[in-house]
Amino acid sequence: MSDDERGREVVVPERLYKSVTVFSTLFAVVTVVLGFVSLDQATNSGRAAASEVSVPLAVLGVGFIAAGGLVYAFASRFRARGMVKDKDSDDESTDNG
Template sequence: MADDPSRTGDAAEEVAATRGTDADSAADADSSPQARPENDDDTRDDRGVVVPTAVYKRVTVFSTLIAVVAVVGGFLVLDVATDRATAELSEIDPLVALVGVGLIAFGAVTYAFSTRFRAEGMGNAKDDTDEPSNNG
């Protein structure tokens, strides 16, 4: 009769058995710096850029404005290229349609890039665990 896995001592041994490694190397992998950071500095998002509040406000306002104008303009250009989505496939201007799609993508990339900026003193919402779990 095979051994019951629930009766073995360590979960690392079970993981090691399924992966084909020994328990010591599985335990070492769990304690590696990538698996378990030592302090809060390691858990910070390296892609975020901390800037002064005035710069943050300008980046947020102008990047949002550029993104909205680019996306709306892209849809307008795409609408012109497809004649309000009523044109036959042979009547669509592919170059104008690609420009429209490119403007939409440019607006999305601009907005996504702007979300990397943070003002001094701003935390990252996904890193906050100080809030209580009860909202009532």
């Protein structure tokens, strides 16, 4: 593993890893669902004319979706001690994609 790859991962104790995984996934799912609900309300289920769309509610919806995606992406950096990515394991060739 190169120094660049190691800099992207945070090795934490297993208990903290489990907590981060559970709560970040929960937060991501809830915010993405809230984002789509907000967009649905802002556009009246996609039937509203452009002049009738609630722009602040639509922006809030997109913000919720982005926040959920960012939290999930950053939480994926955490690794418990002893965890290895599949493509980094010894039984796989390095050119497998």
